[in-house]
Amino acid sequence: MQETSPNIQDLSDRSREVFRRVVEAYLETGAPVGSRSLTRAMSEPVSAATIRNTMQDLEYLGLLGSPHVSAGRMPTEAGLRLFVDGLLEVSDLAGEERELLDGAAATESEVPALLDRVGAALSGLTRGASLVLAPKHEAPIRHVEFLSLAPDRALVVIVFADGHVENRLFTPPPGQTAASLREAANFVSAIAEGRGLSELRTVMTREIANRRQEIDSLAASLVESGLASWAVADGEPDRLIVRGRGNLLGGDGTEADLERIRLLFDDLERKRDIASFLELAEGGEGVRIFIGSENKLFSLSGSSLVVSPYMNADRKIIGAVGIIGPTRLNYGRIVPIVDYTAQLVGRLLSGRT
Known part of the structure; x- marks a missing residue:
C-alpha cells in the first residue's frame, strides 16, 4: 500500500469510474462491492477480470479494502476522503427539507428551545445524531x-x-x-x-x-x-445539544459496529473535548467533513462528522451545527442540509441581537 494517497487526477478514466462506482454503491448499501456487479454498471463494456485487476490496483493505492479475501471491495477512510474531495456531487436542498427546517424554527421561543427543535429536525432529516453548539453568553x-x-x-x-x-x-x-x-x-x-x-x-x-x-x-x-x-x-x-442518538443504532450492525457505537455514545454522554467541536468549524466558512480517524472528537467510533459554523450579524463564528453518523453517510445529500441549517440558525440568532 502506498504511504501517500493519490490525487483523483492521478487515476485513469477506468480506475476513476470503478472507484466512483464502488464508493457510491458502498454508501448506498453499506456492503462490499464485487467485480461482477460492477460489470453491469460501467459506462462501457468491461470484463469482470479487468475490473478485478483495477480494484486490486486501487487497493494497492490504499483507496479500497476488503473485509476478507473472498469479499468484494469497499472504500478505506483515505478512499472516502478522496471521493469527498474530488468526486462528490452535492445535491440541491429539497423543498420539503427546507420547509421542515424553517418550520422547526418558526415558533418564537427562547434560544435553547429553538436550537433543540432545529437539532431534532436536523436529526430527523438525516437519520443521524445532530449536534448543535449553542452560542456563548458574552455580555459584560x-x-x-x-x-x-x-x-x-x-x-x-x-x-x-x-x-x-x-x-x-x-x-x-x-x-x-x-x-x-x-x-x-x-x-x-x-x-x-x-x-x-x-x-x-x-x-x-x-x-x-x-x-x-x-x-x-x-x-x-x-x-x-x-x-x-x-x-x-x-x-x-450546557452548550451542546445532542438529538437522535438512537438513529445510530439502526440497521443490522455487526458486533464490532455496535461496539463502535457504544464508544460513540460514551463520548456523547461525557461530552469530552466539546470545545474542540467549535474549533473544527473555525477554519473558515462552509461545511467541513471529518471521516473516521480525521475526527479527533469521535475517532474511536469510526464515525463521520459533517459540521458547519454559524455566525452572528457581525460575521463572527458563535456556534456550530453538525451531523454524526457512520462513515457511509450520504454526503451529497447531508452537506446542503447542514449548510442550510447553519445559515438558518445564524439568521435567527442575529435577529435577536
Missing part, C-alpha cells in the same frame, strides 16, 4: 458570588449586565471558610465587572499570578476552582 459581567452548599460542593453564580444569570457547581478546595468565600467573590467581582467571560479568564489567570501574595491561598484556590468550572461549562455540557 456585573457580579460574581461563591456559595457553599456542602464541604465538597459549592456554587458559583455569575450575573451579567443584561440580567442573564448562570450557576455552576464545582468542588472547592478542602478547608474553605465563609471568609475565604467572601474574599474570593470580592476578588473576582472587582476584576470581572464590565468584562465578558472569555476576557475574564485571561485577566484572572494573570491577576492570580501577580497578586498571589496579596490574597489568602485558600481564596486563590476557590477562585481557580470557580474559573475552572466556567472554563468547562463555557466549552462543554
Whole structure:
C-alpha cells in the first residue's frame, strides 16, 4: 500500500469510474462491492477480470479494502476522503427539507428551545445524531458570588449586565471558610465587572499570578476552582445539544459496529473535548467533513462528522451545527442540509441581537 494517497487526477478514466462506482454503491448499501456487479454498471463494456485487476490496483493505492479475501471491495477512510474531495456531487436542498427546517424554527421561543427543535429536525432529516453548539453568553459581567452548599460542593453564580444569570457547581478546595468565600467573590467581582467571560479568564489567570501574595491561598484556590468550572461549562455540557442518538443504532450492525457505537455514545454522554467541536468549524466558512480517524472528537467510533459554523450579524463564528453518523453517510445529500441549517440558525440568532 502506498504511504501517500493519490490525487483523483492521478487515476485513469477506468480506475476513476470503478472507484466512483464502488464508493457510491458502498454508501448506498453499506456492503462490499464485487467485480461482477460492477460489470453491469460501467459506462462501457468491461470484463469482470479487468475490473478485478483495477480494484486490486486501487487497493494497492490504499483507496479500497476488503473485509476478507473472498469479499468484494469497499472504500478505506483515505478512499472516502478522496471521493469527498474530488468526486462528490452535492445535491440541491429539497423543498420539503427546507420547509421542515424553517418550520422547526418558526415558533418564537427562547434560544435553547429553538436550537433543540432545529437539532431534532436536523436529526430527523438525516437519520443521524445532530449536534448543535449553542452560542456563548458574552455580555459584560456585573457580579460574581461563591456559595457553599456542602464541604465538597459549592456554587458559583455569575450575573451579567443584561440580567442573564448562570450557576455552576464545582468542588472547592478542602478547608474553605465563609471568609475565604467572601474574599474570593470580592476578588473576582472587582476584576470581572464590565468584562465578558472569555476576557475574564485571561485577566484572572494573570491577576492570580501577580497578586498571589496579596490574597489568602485558600481564596486563590476557590477562585481557580470557580474559573475552572466556567472554563468547562463555557466549552462543554450546557452548550451542546445532542438529538437522535438512537438513529445510530439502526440497521443490522455487526458486533464490532455496535461496539463502535457504544464508544460513540460514551463520548456523547461525557461530552469530552466539546470545545474542540467549535474549533473544527473555525477554519473558515462552509461545511467541513471529518471521516473516521480525521475526527479527533469521535475517532474511536469510526464515525463521520459533517459540521458547519454559524455566525452572528457581525460575521463572527458563535456556534456550530453538525451531523454524526457512520462513515457511509450520504454526503451529497447531508452537506446542503447542514449548510442550510447553519445559515438558518445564524439568521435567527442575529435577529435577536
